Amino acid sequence: MASLNVGNLGEYLREQRRQAQLSLRQLADAAGVSNPYLSQIERGLRKPSADILQQLAKALRISAETLYVQAGILDxxxxxxxxxxxxxxxxxxxxxxxxxxxxxxxxxxxxxxxxDAPAVPEGPDVPHGPDTPGTPSDEMPPKTD
Structure with missing residues (x-):
C-alpha cells in the first residue's frame, strides 16, 4: 500500500466540495463526519480511512476510487x-x-x-522472416488461370 499523500488529497477534496457548492459544514453533515475533522483533512493534517473517503465520495457524488488514488491507497x-x-x-x-x-x-x-497478450514483441523493429506467422509469405499465392 502506498503512503498517503494527504496534502494533495485535502486540496482535491476542497476543490470537489467547492465545485459541488457545499460548505464545509454541509459536506461534513452529508458524509457523517465532524466539521473540525473534515477541516483537518482538507488542510492536510489528518489521514482519513478508506471508509471516511468512501463517505466523502458518496456525499460529493464522485467515485470513491478517485479519492483512493488521490490518497495513495489505490494505484x-x-x-x-x-x-x-x-x-x-x-x-x-x-x-x-x-x-x-x-x-x-x-x-x-x-x-x-x-x-492472448503476445509473448513476443511486435512492431516495426521486430524482424519478420518467411517462417514468421503473419507475414505475407504465409498467405496463399494468388490463383492464376
Missing part, C-alpha cells in the same frame, strides 16, 4: 478496473443479477485478453 493502474466495476454496480437501470452477469463477462474478457 492509478488499478483505478480503471475498479471504476468500471463501480459504474456497473451503480447503474440503476439493471437489476442485481444482470450486474453480476456483466461483471463476470467483464472479468472473463480481461482474463482472455491477458492470455
Amino acid at each position: 492509478e493502474r488499478d483505478r480503471d478496473e475498479v471504476e468500471t466495476r463501480a459504474v456497473i454496480l451503480a447503474d440503476p437501470s439493471i437489476n442485481e443479477r444482470q450486474k453480476q452477469v456483466l461483471l463476470q463477462i467483464y472479468e472473463s474478457f480481461r482474463k482472455e485478453n491477458a492470455l
